[in-house]
Amino acid sequence: MVDPRLLKMLKDAALTALVAAALGIFIVGFRTVDVGSRAGLSFQYEFVDLAVALVIIFFGRLGLQMAAMGLRWPAIALGIVMIAAGASPMQLPSGFLHWFVALGGVLLVIRAVWPWADQAIHAAARTPTGRIVNTIGTQWLGWVLLGIAIVMPFTPFADQKTMDLGVLILTYVMLGWGLNIVVGLAGLLDLGYVAFYAVGAYAYALLSTQHGLGFWAVLPLAGMFSASFGILLGFPVLRLRGDYLAIVTLGFGEIIRLVLLNWVDFTNGPAGIGTIPGPTLFGAVFAETAPEGKQTVSEMLGIPFHGIHRLIFLYYIILLLALITNLFTQRMRRLPVGRAWEALREDETACKALGINPTNTKLTAFAVGAMFAGFAGSFFAAKQRFISPESFTFIESAIILAIVVLGGMGSQIGVVLAAVLLIGLPEWFRELGNYRMLAFGLAMVLIMVFRPRGLIGHREPSIRLHPVGSGGSG
Amino acid sequence: MAYFTQQLINAITLGAIYGLIAIGYTMVYGIIGMINFAHGEVFMIGAFISLIGFMICSMLGIGSAPVAIVLVLLISMAFSSVYGWAIERTAYRPLRGSFRLAPLISAIGVSIALQNYVQLVQGARPKPGGQIVSGGFNLFSLDGFDVRISWLQIIIVLVTVVLMGGFTWLIAKTSLGRRQRACEQDMKMAALLGVDVDRTISLTFVLGAALAAVAGMLFLMYYGLIDFFIGFLAGIKAFTAAVLGGIGSLPGAMLGGLLIGLIEVFWAGYFSSEYKDVAAFSILVLVLIFRPTGLLGKPEIEKV
Numbered sequence: 004m005v006d007p008r009l010l011k012m013l014k015d016a017a018l019t020a021l022v023a024a025a026l027g028i029f030i031v032g033f034r035t036v037d038v039g040s041r042a043g044l045s046f047q048y049e050f051v052d053l054a055v056a057l058v059i060i061f062f063g064r065l066g067l068q069m070a071a072m073g074l075r076w077p078a079i080a081l082g083i084v085m086i087a088a089g090a091s092p093m094q095l096p097s098g099f100l101h102w103f104v105a106l107g108g109v110l111l112v113i114r115a116v117w118p119w120a121d122q123a124i125h126a127a128a129r130t131p132t133g134r135i136v137n138t139i140g141t142q143w144l145g146w147v148l149l150g151i152a153i154v155m156p157f158t159p160f161a162d163q164k165t166m167d168l169g170v171l172i173l174t175y176v177m178l179g180w181g182l183n184i185v186v187g188l189a190g191l192l193d194l195g196y197v198a199f200y201a202v203g204a205y206a207y208a209l210l211s212t213q214h215g216l217g218f219w220a221v222l223p224l225a226g227m228f229s230a231s232f233g234i235l236l237g238f239p240v241l242r243l244r245g246d247y248l249a250i251v252t253l254g255f256g257e258i259i260r261l262v263l264l265n266w267v268d269f270t271n272g273p274a275g276i277g278t279i280p281g282p283t284l285f286g287a288v289f290a291e292t293a294p295e296g297k298q299t300v301s302e303m304l305g306i307p308f309h310g311i312h313r314l315i316f317l318y319y320i321i322l323l324l325a326l327i328t329n330l331f332t333q334r335m336r337r338l339p340v341g342r343a344w345e346a347l348r349e350d351e352t353a354c355k356a357l358g359i360n361p362t363n364t365k366l367t368a369f370a371v372g373a374m375f376a377g378f379a380g381s382f383f384a385a386k387q388r389f390i391s392p393e394s395f396t397f398i399e400s401a402i403i404l405a406i407v408v409l410g411g412m413g414s415q416i417g418v419v420l421a422a423v424l425l426i427g428l429p430e431w432f433r434e435l436g437n438y439r440m441l442a443f444g445l446a447m448v449l450i451m452v453f454r455p456r457g458l459i460g461h462r463e464p465s466i467r468l469h470p471v472g473s474g475g476s477g
Numbered sequence: 478m479a480y481f482t483q484q485l486i487n488a489i490t491l492g493a494i495y496g497l498i499a500i501g502y503t504m505v506y507g508i509i510g511m512i513n514f515a516h517g518e519v520f521m522i523g524a525f526i527s528l529i530g531f532m533i534c535s536m537l538g539i540g541s542a543p544v545a546i547v548l549v550l551l552i553s554m555a556f557s558s559v560y561g562w563a564i565e566r567t568a569y570r571p572l573r574g575s576f577r578l579a580p581l582i583s584a585i586g587v588s589i590a591l592q593n594y595v596q597l598v599q600g601a602r603p604k605p606g607g608q609i610v611s612g613g614f615n616l617f618s619l620d621g622f623d624v625r626i627s628w629l630q631i632i633i634v635l636v637t638v639v640l641m642g643g644f645t646w647l648i649a650k651t652s653l654g655r656r657q658r659a660c661e662q663d664m665k666m667a668a669l670l671g672v673d674v675d676r677t678i679s680l681t682f683v684l685g686a687a688l689a690a691v692a693g694m695l696f697l698m699y700y701g702l703i704d705f706f707i708g709f710l711a712g713i714k715a716f717t718a719a720v721l722g723g724i725g726s727l728p729g730a731m732l733g734g735l736l737i738g739l740i741e742v743f744w745a746g747y748f749s750s751e752y753k754d755v756a757a758f759s760i761l762v763l764v765l766i767f768r769p770t771g772l773l774g775k776p777e778i779e780k781v
Binding site for chain 2: 018022025026028029030031034036039043044045047187190194220239240243245246247249250251253255257258261262264265297352397398399401404405438440443444445446447448451452455467
């Protein structure tokens with residue numbers, strides 16, 4: 004007699020595969036391709052790939068069901084078989100399917116082991132050593148990461164590529180921290196954050212190329228411009244409810260991008276702005292030969308010229324800017340306005356009753372967040388030396404939001420980890436390149452479903468009236 | 478005058494397409510109060526399935542345009558509904574009862590994932606749809622300017638009107654419609670009275686997706702060119718239409734769609750076509766600021 008549970012699981016897995024078949028049959032099964040000379044499209048059939056993918060989905064779902072019913076060992080065994088199938092030299096129709104089955108296996112094993120791992124971690128956290136590790140993890144992790152970030156350029160790893168990546172990650176860390184003020188602390192979902200980044204970038208690009216202002220002079224101006232934009236845009240819309248606000252900010256973000264794209268006289272339109280000067284160190288430029296009346300950094304310091312000096316300099320600028328963002332946020336959280344942000348996130352009606360002006364409070368969060376985006380934007384323009392509206396699309400806002408969400412809204416250290424994970428990993432694994440954004444989207448969904456608080460959830464209020472567990476409402 | 482009439486005809490055609498997508502937004506918002514950000518992608522997928530469907534039809538030698546259109550319409554509606562259902566089941570249902578913004582963030586994730594999924598499996602280049610219905614007739618001529626209506630425009634408006642009629646009947650008269658309205662008013666109470674809430678919500682997504690698929694097919698036939706990114710702009714414009722008409726209201730969605738079509742076409746026709754998207758976004762912002770309940774919407778009571 005067959006176990007009725009097994010029958011039920013098989014039925015469920017078959018149904019899942021059937022739904023997947025319905026999803027894939029047209030979109031995946033028939034690949035439309037242009038054929039060189041002939042007009043129109045023709046098909047390239049991908050049914051074998053689809054069929055293999057469906058088999059994988061069937062077994063993956065079966066394994067998940069087993070894990071959910073507590074049949075851990077069969078689930079783990081199935082997961083290992085899947086990983087082995089992915090890693091084996093067996094000829095699957097495409098490289099993607101190898102990844103698909105192997106990743107599916109990894110997820111399955113994680114899912115099956117999860118309850119044990121969870122228990123083990125909880126048990127370990129209660130032992131004395133566990134407590135010490137925990138303290139180090141929660142209190143010293145930030146300092147450790149900061150130490151690594153500071154000495155990074157002097158380590159042997161610091162070649163052109165790593166430094167580039169470091170600058171990129173830190174830019175996103177800064178943007179993440181800036182957006183965290185708006186989304187994580189004040190609870191306002193801003194889908195147009197990249198607009199303020201664009202304002203900062205164009206502020207520096209235009210002021211430097213047309214009026215000859217330097218990076219350090221423009222930096223505060225760019226922050227002010229972006230903050231004013233934040234206030235200007237925020238003032239009429241911040242009364243709106245959460246999801247409406249999200250859509251309006253998205254609309255604003257797109258409007259700013261479209262204006263940058265179409266106002267050719269002012270912004271040079273889609274062609275963008277080039278030859279933006281880089282930042283200077285006490286007036287000295289980073290170049291092999293200095294322009295008239297200036298000196299190069301290598302002359303000033305008396306060291307031989309090397310291209311990487313510029314990158315190291317940029318790295319420290321963005322590190323400094325990011326740290327300022329962080330410090331500012333940490334300080335703000337302890338001020339009345341920071342407390343009001345968090346209170347507003349938790350319950351707007353209660354805040355109103357207590358005499359907090361929601362619009363003004365939200366506006367400060369919006370403006371402060373915008374200001375940091377403005378700083379980051381002018382840094383971006385100075386680093387790239389070329390900007391165009393292409394760099395400020397909605398997807399950029401979504402990436403920054405994904406970093407904040409994955410990190411755990413309101414958590415500063417979570418943003419760092421998420422930025423390393425989301426920006427760093429795809430750069431290291433180049434072959435994942437095309438699948439990067441797909442994984443991005445799926446990750447956002449999975450985090451919302453399984454870990455809505457992110458890697459490091461920090462929805463705990465910064466201050467409590469009563470310590471947890473000693474009465475009070477908690 | 479002739480130019481105006483011509484623009485009006487074009488605007489109504491475009492408005493019909495936006496209206497069909499807007500219904501999906503408005504229904505979902507009405508029932509579970511979330512912005513289904515991925516709805517635009519379902520429209521895009523509907524357009525792709527239609528494209529593939531038309532190609533299969535021509536391969537099978539189905540020469541008659543009406544037969545092909547009806548067949549493709551049914552296929553596209555059926556298979557896009559599966560997308561609607563699957564999205565709700567995997568990305569939204571587990572989030573019921575999570576914090577306020579969770580479903581919206583999840584929906585953005587779905588949207589990004591679907592766009593890139595279609596880009597990966599179908600390629601990034603725009604796909605020409607070919608001409609399925611061509612021709613038309615001159616309505617009248619004035620000052621040497623012919624006002625034309627193409628057969629395609631007539632088909633688009635006709636399909637939309639029929640579907641709208643059927644849909645209004647569905648909501649007003651059938652038991653599914655009653656269940657939907659019950660869930661919209663009070664989900665807990667509806668559940669107590671024996672309405673299967675999960676099933677009703679699923680069906681709402683299925684219906685919305687089916688209508689979006691129709692819009693996708695009409696879009697493909699009208700513009701003849703689609704790519705994986707069409708869902709983003711069309712989705713936002715349709716959402717604007719839903720908000721403008723009053724989110725949660727079905728006639729509002731249709732009215733909003735028409736208005737957005739009018740604004741976009743007339744803006745492009747009389748001012749500048751570069752800023753037509755800016756016009757649509759500005760309308761969205763202005764409506765949300767000054768009249769968040771829209772034209773036909775009911776004022777919302779904030780529940781604590």
